[in-house]
Amino acid sequence: MLRICLLCFTALLVAFLFFSDYIILSVLILLLLVAQTVSLINYTNHTNRKIAYFFDAIKNEDFTLRFPEKLSLKSLEELNHSLNMLNTMIQDIHIKKQIQEQYYQEIIRQSDIGIMTINKKGHILFANKKIEELLSYRPLNHIKQLNQVDPDLYELFSKLMPFERKLVQLSNEREKKQLALKSTALALNKEELLLVVAQDIHQELDEKETDSWVRLIxxxxxxxxxxxxxxxxxxxxxxxxxxxxxxxxxxxxxxxxxxxxxxxxxxxxxxxxxxxxxxxxxxxxxxNLPPPDKTLVPAQKIMNKVKVLLEQESKNGRITIETIINPEEIELFIDEKQISQVLVNLGKNAAQSLGEQENGLIKITTATNSKGVKYIEVWDNGPGISPELIDEIFVPFFTTKKSGTGIGLSLSRQIMHLHGGNLIVHSVQPEYTSFVLSF
Structure with a gap:
């Protein structure tokens, strides 16, 4: 305020002397006015530079900066106090985030699941110890290094797309590994990355295989x-x-x-x-199931065919058979004969489960899920399958019927595996049963 008052007084003095014909004196006072103006600008910029310096220090994660809080000017004292408080708060948040990051990184490092992130150029930004152990290479910096482990492994990683699942078998003179790979897309600092999770499922497969043999025997x-x-x-x-x-x-x-x-x-x-x-x-x-002879088949065609083949299972009109296709122009790359066999088998099973039930409904839906995977669902509002039998129904020759060989569902799942897909079941007693063919 004093500086501004002096500026005003000096300006008035310059004007007074100039119009009173004291030209030389007015010029000297004008120079004083310019000096006062420059001094005010420097004084103001000092505070701005202080704030700018403060934010530069925060940007560089330097939290040692402290401003004096005992000053003659109350406004500057309050400003410095606020800057110091803000600096302390940001420092606390930064420390907490560092501790949290170290905590999560330690969990990832000690995890029994291999984890890595890859950018579009193939650079591996992060890889924990487990994935280096699974892929038998350390340290991992680029996917090209996998070429030294197995050329097929490098080829797989170079073409790996988001939301894909792959099975990889790696062998050396000491052991054999069966790896399950799952990829997910993510963005970090506006950079698109691919998160890859790898797990050795050899032991789990052995256990499942043994369990399957026990059930089959x-x-x-x-x-x-x-x-x-x-x-x-x-x-x-x-x-x-x-x-x-x-x-x-x-x-x-x-x-x-x-x-x-x-x-x-x-x-x-x-x-x-x-x-x-x-x-x-x-x-x-x-x-001796033959490999599928796959062609591009309109869903409408196979749905119409299956519906005609199942009409005789309608139990004199007590069972309604519906077909839903969304979108209508969807096409499936399949062996039409084999998939028709699967759908008819599932439809007949659904009709048999409905028995003499009134208002029986069988819905066959062809659609694409949120991940872009095409599927066919065979749904019925029958009594459902008990939890005890859910794990048994796909075992070859297992059947609860008085007639039949018990290979229908196991054969259907085998056909789906040959198509590179899967057949899964979900049932809620006594509401519904759903079989889903995912391609």
Missing amino acids: RVLTHEIMNTITPITSISESILKYYKSENEPISLQDFNKDHIKNTVRGLEVIKEQGGDLMLFVESYRSFL
Whole structure:
């Protein structure tokens, strides 16, 4: 305020002297006015430079800057106090963020799952110890380094797209690894990155494989024993007609009833043997499934075909069959014959589960999910599948029906695997059951 008052007084003095013809004196006072103006500008800029310096220090993460708080000017004292408080607050936030970042990084480093981030140029910005261990290379800086591990591995990473899932098998002289890779897109500081998560699932696959073999052997044993037991029992009964005390009986002891019972027993043995042959034949057909002959098929075409094939399952109009296609022009790259077989099998299963239920509904939907994956869903409002059976229904030859081989669902899943997709089931008792074919 004093500076501004002096400026005003000096300006008035310059004007007074100039108009009073004191030209030389007015010029000298004018120079004093200019000096006062420059001094005021420097004084004001000093505060601005102080604030600018403060923000530069914050930008460079320098929190040691402190401004004096005991000054003659109250306004500057308050400004310095506020800047110091702001500096302390930002320093506390920065320290907390550093501690939090170290905490999360330590979790990632100690994780049993491999994690890495890759930019568009293939540079690996972050890789934890686990992924370096899984990929047998350290340190990882660029995906080109994977070429030294396995050229196919480098090829896979160079073409890896967001939201993809891949299985990779790596082998060396010491061990074999089965890696499951999952990628996700993310953005950091306006840079597009690819987050890749890798996990060794070799042990899990071994456990699943063992579990699958146990289930399969259990079912096979059950089916074979059901067929062999009557054959053994009838054979023993027939044998008694021809032997007595380990000696063949004489012709005089043989009668017509023996012949009739023998013929009847042999017919049963033949029937049971035929059933066993059909069982083995179904097993052979399951193992010798041909690779799919895939073509681009309009969804509308396959939906119409399946609906016609399922019309006879409508139980005299008690079951409604609906087909939904969204969008209508969607096309599927599939083996039409094999996928039709899967859909008809699932549709028949749905109809059988509905039984004599009134207002039965089967919906077959073809659509694309939020990740761009095409799928077909077969849904019914039947009684559902019990949780105890959910894990068993895909086991070959397992069945709860009085008739049938029990390979329909396992065959359907095998067909989907050959298509590079999957078949999953979700059921809520007693509301609905849903089978989803994802491609």
